[in-house]
Amino acid sequence: MDRLIYLDNAATTKTAPEVVEAMLPYFTENYGNPSSVYGFAAKNKEAVTKQREEIAKVLGVLPKEIYFTAGGSEADNWALKAAAECCGAKGNHIITTKIEHHAILHTAQYLEKRGFEVTYLDVDEDGVVDLDGLRAAIRPTTILISVMFANNEIGTLQPIREIGEIAKEKGILFHTDAVQAFGQVPISADECHIDMLSASGHKLNGPKGIGFLYIRTGVKIRSFVHGGAQERKRRAGTENVPGIIGIGTAVKRAGDTMAERAKKETELRDYLIGRVLNEIPYTKLNGHPKKRLPNNANFSFRFVEGESLLIMLDMKGICASSGSACTSGSLDPSHVLLAIGLPHEIAHGSLRLTLSDETTKEEIDYVVDCLKEIVSHLREMSPLYEDFVKKNQA
Numbered sequence: 196m197d198r199l200i201y202l203d204n205a206a207t208t209k210t211a212p213e214v215v216e217a218m219l220p221y222f223t224e225n226y227g228n229p230s231s232v233y234g235f236a237a238k239n240k241e242a243v244t245k246q247r248e249e250i251a252k253v254l255g256v257l258p259k260e261i262y263f264t265a266g267g268s269e270a271d272n273w274a275l276k277a278a279a280e281c282c283g284a285k286g287n288h289i290i291t292t293k294i295e296h297h298a299i300l301h302t303a304q305y306l307e308k309r310g311f312e313v314t315y316l317d318v319d320e321d322g323v324v325d326l327d328g329l330r331a332a333i334r335p336t337t338i339l340i341s342v343m344f345a346n347n348e349i350g351t352l353q354p355i356r357e358i359g360e361i362a363k364e365k366g367i368l369f370h371t372d373a374v375q376a377f378g379q380v381p382i383s384a385d386e387c388h389i390d391m392l393s394a395s396g397h398k399l400n401g402p403k404g405i406g407f408l409y410i411r412t413g414v415k416i417r418s419f420v421h422g423g424a425q426e427r428k429r430r431a432g433t434e435n436v437p438g439i440i441g442i443g444t445a446v447k448r449a450g451d452t453m454a455e456r457a458k459k460e461t462e463l464r465d466y467l468i469g470r471v472l473n474e475i476p477y478t479k480l481n482g483h484p485k486k487r488l489p490n491n492a493n494f495s496f497r498f499v500e501g502e503s504l505l506i507m508l509d510m511k512g513i514c515a516s517s518g519s520a521c522t523s524g525s526l527d528p529s530h531v532l533l534a535i536g537l538p539h540e541i542a543h544g545s546l547r548l549t550l551s552d553e554t555t556k557e558e559i560d561y562v563v564d565c566l567k568e569i570v571s572h573l574r575e576m577s578p579l580y581e582d583f584v585k586k587n588q589a
């Protein structure tokens with residue numbers, strides 16, 4: 196295959212060369228354990244502190260409020276499980292949404308088995324949480340609201356500031372899974388009244404296996420991994436120094452280039468959406484038309500099977516996804532597409548294309564040309580499409 200067009204940046208991103216370069220010495224030269232007393236290792240403690248500061252700056256929080264984890268899933272697990280355990284005296288009710296990542300949904304289900312009650316909020320047809328529905332769901336026993344900042348499948352951005360205001364007014368802890376949004380859109384933890392926020396390195400051109408949980412000062416959350424005194428005794432384990440250098444460098448890079456990247460990607464995304472909707476009939480855009488991540492496009496093609504579409508795109512060198520990387524391999528349609536009200540057969544014909552700052556217009560044109568050809572080819576083989584055409588001609 197002579198070309199590769201990578202449009203699956205919501206699944207993972209390429210580690211930026213400058214990120215790799217910054218990490219390398221921490222494998223081979225500066226490999227000391229930051230907890231050791233001698234200078235050779237102790238300077239790695241400073242290096243870790245510096246990265247914590249870079250990340251805190253982008254989020255508008257204090258460095259000591261950033262706790263490194265082994266990724267977004269761990270941060271999500273920590274936020275939910277620890278909040279549940281620590282607020283048990285106040286109540287046993289948690290509010291989240293039907294469109295969360297499985298790192299939240301499966302953790303919520305785990306807590307339900309242990310006596311917690313969970314409300315999964317509905318979303319509208321664009322994937323936006325209804326604030327009145329949220330207000331109505333709040334009980335005296337509600338201890339935590341967890342709503343993702345941006346959805347990983349359809350890209351919809353949530354009214355996080357309004358949700359934060361409601362949580363604050365009611366004295367309820369507020370967590371947001373910002374794994375997709377952090378580094379792509381500006382986030383101020385203070386303005387949005389966020390108490391806890393999850394993020395991950397590999398979704399923003401950093402390395403895999405490193406992320407962080409922001410925990411606002413004063414929030415009483417138990418430690419997640421017991422052992423040594425790392426991460427202010429809340430998350431034990433020798434620091435992943437190269438990973439921390441990697442995520443810090445990636446976050447700084449994302450912060451410095453955010454506005455310019457968002458502008459470029461939004462233009463290209465809208466060009467892609469325009470071409471697909473205009474040139475491929477019986478196609479729908481999923482997610483909010485405007486309030487969405489700059490790099491996300493998600494379509495449903497009627498009379499088409501998403502898996503076949505992915506395989507045929509792969510043969511043309513195009514990497515895409517039908518739902519989230521985590522649901523592929525199962526035959527169930529995505530829980531997100533069902534939650535926005537798509538019927539099963541339409542949810543099955545969905546395609547997610549997520550751009551990077553390296554994506555070009557020429558690549559988008561090639562992808563749309565391939566899509567036109569593949570969709571019409573698949574439709575020609577579909578008995579449902581044949582029936583539909585006959586009916587329309589009658």
Ligand SMILES: *Cc1c(COP(=O)(O)O)cnc(C)c1O
Nearest residue numbers: 266267268296298347374375395
């Ligand atoms: C990718 C992702 C996660 C999981 O992050 P990992 O670092 O891969 O564990 C959690 N939430 C959302 C919204 C994601 O997109």
